Amino acid sequence: MLAAFFRSVLAEPRAPDAPVRVWRDWVLVGGLLITAVSEAVFRPDVPWRPLATVVTLLVIVVLFWRRTQPLLATAVGFGGSLVLYVPTVVDDVADVGLNSMAAVLLLPYALYRWASGREALIGTAIIAVPAGLSFATTETPFGEVLGGVTVLVASFALGAAMRYRAAARQREVQQVRMLERGELARELHDTVAHHVSAIAIQAQAGRAVAATDPAAAVEALAVIEAEASRTLLEMRAMVGVLREGDATDAEPAEYGPQRGVGDLDELTRLSPLVRVSCAGDLAGLPQPVDMAVYRICQESVTNAIRHARHATTVSVEVTGEVGVVRLRVHDDGEAARPSTSGGYGLLGMAERAKLLGGACQAGPDPAGGWTVEATLPREVPR
Incomplete structure (x- = not known):
């Protein structure tokens, strides 16, 4: 030892x-x-x-x-x-x-x-x-010897204590930075995957109808322009967060206005297969919970559109209950997901829920298709 x-x-x-x-x-x-x-x-x-x-x-x-x-x-x-x-x-x-x-x-x-x-x-x-x-x-005299030893030991001890305090502070700062980087990684993945998927779907639709229905193709181009603009805005917000985070270590940088439960209807623009329903008490949710509900639903819908073959519907259900918010995203396509997916989206959803004291599970549904379910507490843990 x-x-x-x-x-x-x-x-x-x-x-x-x-x-x-x-x-x-x-x-x-x-x-x-x-x-x-x-x-x-x-x-x-x-x-x-x-x-x-x-x-x-x-x-x-x-x-x-x-x-x-x-x-x-x-x-x-x-x-x-x-x-x-x-x-x-x-x-x-x-x-x-x-x-x-x-x-x-x-x-x-x-x-x-x-x-x-x-x-x-x-x-x-x-x-x-x-x-x-x-x-x-x-x-x-023994008293002077004891006093001298005490002063020396006190000087040593004070130096060691200040060193330990500084190291603990440095670890705390590094932990905050790691949490911020994880949050930014999840935001980046969710934002890019969602908007790029929407752009790709609208581009495919526009190309399919360009010859027979030019008006529909023009509408698809308008949607692509809007999605690209939203992507740029959110990316600029993230860059701003990174810069603010470098400017100060004492306080985590804050994001700008974030989407929440009230913006879930936007997901229907991704595909005509998407259906959104909200029930129960969803008013007054804390901002982290409100944003997590939207991001988990957004990622789940994006994954369903990209990977669920032969799906005819993608349902999004959000329910506010006493103490918790429950969400369920289900598609009726083939349950298997391609192994080429890096899995960051599923990992990000699980991390979001865990950080708030909740849980998120994703996998094949016994009745067919793929289901994502999450339970989030209404109160943010301190």
Whole structure:
């Protein structure tokens, strides 16, 4: 178990998006430099003053790189502490250094916040050397030792906690993006499949009657033009959603006005075989449920027209009941569906229903033909 833990730590990459330098760094380092210089000049009881001053100033300056080079900054900072420990051995002085050296405590935080797992382990060992020597070779009261260890551990823990929080936030953003991409994929499939199928059907009808009924052919061309315009509008809306989604990660982008139950009669334009009936209470449906009902019906009708051979009718039934909305799309054609279909439409319908806490099933009907049934809750789950 311990070996697995170390392997996972060693495999941990650096935290992403470490800021190079921000204005707060300049304020912090500038303030510490002024404090250190003032202390070096005016404080009378500083042994080995030149060494203490140079080391302290170097440690303060290296704070600029504590996020982008956390291991290097830690090595310089606590290496400086080790250098200041040497005079206490050779010259028998109690303590060498300026109070401004306390800035070194920012480095354990930066190490655990930004470094890779391997760098964090090496940095921890580097920190342990001067800290351990100081505690072991000086007659420091137990309370001060405990306080120093507590401060070090708190710095480590705060860095690790902030790293975990940032990683959790990043996972949340990625999950939102994945959900948005899935929604856009379903919208793209439903929109393109529906409108292109309508265009193809009308084009076939227009070609069939062009020689005998020019007026009907012109009407078919008008329908094709209208469907193409709708397709362009919906595609532009999706492109707008993508652009808005890139602009902000905090809030999912919203779609423009979407079709719902009130637009189901539009499906009859696809083919004279389509019949739509609505019953029960369908007023006041939440927008996600309203849109899902339309999209599932739309995809089911499109699939029936494309794949149901010898069908004489495609019926769409939507019923509003207490707490749920039920829909059923049935065609009386041959039940088999071509294996060349990628299956994204059926998958998209099932995903739509599942995301809303409902269910959708599609398959051959025991009485003949193909049936799609879905049940959606009237309330959107939070």
